[in-house]
Each structure stands twice: as structure tokens, then as C-alpha cells.
Amino acid sequence: MNLTTQDEQVRCFQNAASHLNPGGCFLIEVIVPALRRIPHGETNHVFDLSDEHWGIDTYDVVSQSVKSHHLRIRNQKVELSSIPFRYVWPSELDLMARIANLKLKARWGGWKKEPFTNTSRYHVSVWQKPLDGN
Secondary structure (H helix, E strand, C coil): CCCCCHHHHHHHHHHHHHCCCCCCEEEEEEECCCHHHCCCCCCEEEEEECCCEEEEEEEECCCCEEEEEEEEEECCEEEEEEEEEECCCHHHHHHHHHHCCCEEEEEECCCCCCECCCCCCEEEEEEECCCCCC
């Protein structure tokens, strides 16, 4: 998601695949967009609200972009930062992998291999380069 265009994300998969031997794997951990938690017509999702940190994601569903805003209070000073991302659904990642000649090997809802479900907030996905190169 740090790559902010679909073309950059596709190139990332292609680059990873080019470095893999047959049977090698490419693994990523990615959040599942919080769009279901945002009321229709709204664009912001507060993901943290504590005494030291406010975290708000602003979604643009047309461009599949999200800007993650962080307000931190440290030593009586306020620090504000915003980070752009391009969110991507697991099915879109699978298509990028297929373009790079990788096949989905596993997808979990976490690092302990929990099942990936419709309530998972992130996923760990593994794609493999075919042993025969095809």
C-alpha cells in the first residue's frame, strides 16, 4: 500500500517474481480497507483516539486512495503527519500476482495462520512461483 498507484504495485509483484527461483514465495501483510466501518457518504475512519495519538484515515473510494493522518502529542508539542497509501483488495492482489506468473499458495488472517474471513482486518498472503516456470 506504500506504492500509491496500481502500476507501481503491479511492478512490485513483477520485480519480486523476477528474483524468485521456481518454487520460491512472495509474502506480504496488508490491511483490509475499513470501508465497511465508515457510514455511507462519509470518508473518515478514526482508528486511534488516545491521550498521545489521534489516528484518522481519509478514504477516496474512486481512486482507492487513503491518507492516514496522525496527530501525536510529545513533550507538550503537537506533531502532525499524513501518509498516502493506495488500498488494494485481496482479489486485486491475486490478479497482480497472476500477471507476474505467481499463484496463491496461502492466505491467513494473521501471522498465527488464523483463517482469513470477512471480518479480518488484515491478511498475510503468500504467492508462489511455479516449479515448472509456467
